[in-house]
Amino acid sequence: MSIGNLPFVVAALLVVFGIYAFLFKRNLIKLVIGISLVETGVNLFLVSLGYRTAGIAPIYTFAPEAERMVLPTPQALTLTSIVIGLATTALLLSFAVFIHRHYGTLDVRKVKELQG
């Protein structure tokens, strides 16, 4: 395994940690953190996809001639995904605030009036 694969390993670890937090943590805020970790892992995966060894930023300004450039598309994808992640996290946290107001707790196992 070369050093170039390290970002993918980190991305996979982040996703796994996030899913672990989602499955085993009891606090709603920690669940949101888990979801954010998964998002971060996927974003890191996307950015790593576009990386080219010794590449430069994909911008023409002062770019040396005939140089390898990092792929710009994954960066655009990542940026969009970050924006979506921001909206998602904000919405989830707002729900958490209101759940705390109504239920008086953030424990997942106590917020289960909707079942069956």
Added chain:
Amino acid sequence: MIALTNHAPVLLIAIPLLGAFAVPLIGKLGRGARNTFVGLIALITAAVAGLLAATVFGQGGAPSLYVLGGQGFGLPLPSGLNVPIRIIFEIDGMGAFMALITALVTLTGAFFSFSYWRNRSGGTLFHSLLMLLTAGIFGMELTGDMFNFFVFLEITSIAACGLIGFRVWLKHSQEAGFKVMALYTLSGMFVLLAVGLLYGQYGGLNIAYLASVITGSTIDIVALGLLFTGLALKAGAVPLHMWAPDAYGEAPAPMSAVLVANSQASLYGLFRILFTLFGLTISVATLGWMLIALALLTIFVGVTMALIQSDIKRLVAYSAVSQIGYMLLGVGVGLAVSVAKPDFGFVAMQGGIFHMLNDAACIGLLFFVSGVVIRATGTRDLNRMGGLAHSMKWTSILFIIGAFALAGVPPFNGFASKFLIYEAAFKLSPFLAVVAILSSILLLAVFVKVFQAAFLGTRQEGLESDVPMGMMIPMVALALVVIVFGLFPGFFVDKIVTPAANALWYGRDAYIDLVLGGG
């Protein structure tokens, strides 16, 4: 009106977006101005969707293309290769069919919600979110780009959860909003991961381009598994359905119907990916039988869980879950035999696809009726209702129409599509048809329970039994759709369902050729 026809795909997204952003500004002018504006936007959107559908079905469902931001979709390289880099909307029969469904549901939903918010504050932001959701659903159905699909998927997730948890003073709506958003986000991340895997392998995001180069390697299979699970979750297939009753049940009544349309859009994405993106590079029999297994579980668990609910909206929500199973069953039978392509496979596809439209109309009607019932009685508990038919005759008749149609009682539209599904599923394996028919009978029993508990019985006092015109008109419109589609199924199957089924079943090459220019 050449220009309007050409730009119909993007207008379907731009006009609701315009509405979504302008509604809060117009809302400052007062309620009347806001309602006029929202109604106008919804009508224009529906009209454009109708125009788009007329254009696409006029040419027999052949795919057409819309390119954002330029004349051509490609960037010719010095080597002469034309790479599709721009964002493309690609509309074939299936996409136009889905756009029709969305237009029907969102139009009636928008008009129903005027009366719903008449005596409450906050309707302005509600309409803004509804428009955003509309734009997102149209985007999912019309886009020809994997990443765009993900973006619209997330837009629908966020807007839908905003609508579910809109009534912040209700404790259960907050719980439902959190759960649904968390699960939607997780499924969205699966889709994004799969998009990343496909991009890393083939260096493209365009569905047609990816379909032309896809090989079915191990990484493709991983991406397929992620997409399958993520979209099955958003469609609400058992055993990933746990969010669905929460979402449909806790959302405001006019929204529940639009949420079902949202689930159907995810289902459309799943079909698009299975038929067009992967095509025959994967073992279609395996995937078809996986869809069928999901379908049987969905039908059976949805119906049996609906039987024991005592909350009227949750009951309708579970029956909505079970209907997703019929669509999965029809298209799953079609997918399972799509190598040999026997006749009954196409019939099954027709049934599954036709049922999407029928389900949208019936379930919309039932959600609206349950909203009216809850408004009249002030409770959602079936055990505390009774005798509504004395004072709400028209509502009871509309309920009977919706319930019979959804349960597949002739001559309503639900029977027409279920008939095709039963016949074709029987050809593949009699067991499938038996489960499907038995569950339909159970579903009728479920609605008999609602009718007995809520509408029959002695007259009760203290009911708010007058139904405002603004609620009645959308319900009557949906009931008319139910009846017309039930009485003349042949016409609609020929004109709109067959092109849609063709687009999935045979249309893969045409879809690819349109972008890659026949080579």
Added chain:
Amino acid sequence: MNGISSGFGAWNPIAWALLFIGILATGFVFRLFGKKGYKRGTGQTKVFLSGNEEPEDSTALHVRGDHLYWGMVEGLSGYYRRIRALHTGVLNDYGAWIIGVLALVFVILALVR
């Protein structure tokens, strides 16, 4: 043009509706043979409740939602106990279902390609 055919069966709603109306009309004709000379306000028009007396408070007669299909739910109680136990309402469990289904899909796709 209004019927559909699946290639092995056919469905024509208009014909069905005509037949349905015909049957209804026949039923109505039979109803006309009934005796018109029954006496109102006597035992002939009384509600028949398996021989029991009609209670004063008629709302007590209304069968509420949960009482319908009581027998069926009771008969399937084993199934319902298990299926309700799966709908826990806890978000962790829902997440576990997703991961479980994802793993299952991967296993199936790996075994049967």
Added chain:
Amino acid sequence: MNTGMSLIVRTVTRLVYGLALVFGFYVIMHGHLTPGGGFQGGAVVASAFALLLVAFGSAGIKGHLNQHLLQTLEEIGALAFLALGFLGIGTAFFYNLLVNSGGLFGSPVPIGPNAGVFAAGGTLPLMNWAVGLKVMTGIAAIIIAMLVGARKEETE
């Protein structure tokens, strides 16, 4: 808890606030030439607002950041973005009508490495501004709403 934080924090905030605003607007303005753009710059500006809110408390920003004004500006930013999209509808939605037209932001760009032409890019810089306006006001409105809501809960 509405009075904000200590004197040190407030003084530092006064110093950093302007810098953060300038940097955010720079990122928006040069979005078509350098890394960054509407969203990133808008987020930087919104972070300056957030700093203000944290340092001075929800009472301290009364009169400076009006939530209704922010929401109105957000809608205007979004509408401006859509309007720029509709500008090119003669050819296609989002068609870049202004690029290479010689007018506003219409300077032609030399092929190959160059120092960057600020007046190039057509509708892109304008879209950056629209998105920047939407993001900075939108995020600020979100932060204010959440913080004010949370504070209300504390005091109850």
